[in-house]
Amino acid sequence: MEKPKAVLFDAYGTLFDVYSVGLLAEQLFPGHGAALSVLWRDKQIEYTRLVTTSNHGAHYKPFWELTRAGLRYACRKLGVELTPAHEERLMNQYRHLSAFPENREVLQALKDKRVVTGILSNGDPEMLGIAVRSAGLEELLDHVLSVDTVRKYKTHPDAYQLGPDATGLAPSQILFVSCNGWDALAATWFGYRTLWVNRYQLPFEELGTEPTRTGSTLRDVLSFF
């Protein structure tokens, strides 16, 4: 099979570690850090789905706002008090999530092979810009695509369509990479070739479709070339 002509990466969970907020959360709310970071993430993603599906997207809000809403919900559910100062510290931490260590070498290897690279993310442009600059990845990415342009979150097809539109390639010529099983699944449904990077040894979604390949780190992207 022909090699992909472009690689698009999911950002949150794939290039940037959404659970890296757990350490600060544990300092602020001892005994609740891990639970908070999981619940926060789950709620943030749930909210992207609710605003996309309900009322034809009329209740869309940028990812930054849904991230804040998810944090507030998670703290209330866990029964911990989120002061305004705590909220700002945690949100600021979210703006500067840790990048996974292999990002740079994988992106550099793709550039060396003259493969088009990019991000296709739920994040809004400002969040993505800060995260990409903090990780020093600007020079290695040809495209930074935010669903904010179409005001529909993944897994809506309008969100995935940003990839073909930006690159001028067919979905089958693009490798889409995500550590989120639901994202790898829906990208496969959309028509991309897909790599699910299963960082956390999770089962894949049980909906009868498998990603093109499964790996354990971003380095597995290079197996396509």
Add this chain to the structure above:
Amino acid sequence: MEKPKAVLFDAYGTLFDVYSVGLLAEQLFPGHGAALSVLWRDKQIEYTRLVTTSNHGAHYKPFWELTRAGLRYACRKLGVELTPAHEERLMNQYRHLSAFPENREVLQALKDKRVVTGILSNGDPEMLGIAVRSAGLEELLDHVLSVDTVRKYKTHPDAYQLGPDATGLAPSQILFVSCNGWDALAATWFGYRTLWVNRYQLPFEELGTEPTRTGSTLRDVLSFF
């Protein structure tokens, strides 16, 4: 404000106790029953959203199949072995979930007041039929509406539109009742008057919209009349 002319109830979680499978789950997988019943439910709902949002609903499957897929995922995630016999027992239990004890008296009181009553559920018609008959509610419900007709799950507006279509009433003339916060939220966005029955003392969704009223049991429906 004018009294509602009809009351539509969500089924799973509202009339029927989705966590009542936890007891059997605990017998089959000691120490994992509660976690399994929560994870199963969460995954089932997540799958309704994935198939509704992705590829314009091309991957729709009936609720029964998504329920089974959610069970399989939950067991794999928890690392417990789901034999075919276990799966059939748990699925059969799901078909016969416990009904909440106040259902009958509330529905009877609404009938006595000549209010139109119904269910508007993600469940497919066969599941709903069995659940309604098992609970002896057939005579008390004017409508049993399944999203299977439109092949889109709540919170898609096509699903909520089933209510006005079946009753001939405007959304604002209908009271929609759900114990699921996301359902009460999206029904409010759709235009229904809403009662969120907060059975589990949870926070409401943090998306800037509140249900018309919040209660703690289905009896609070009667406060609208």
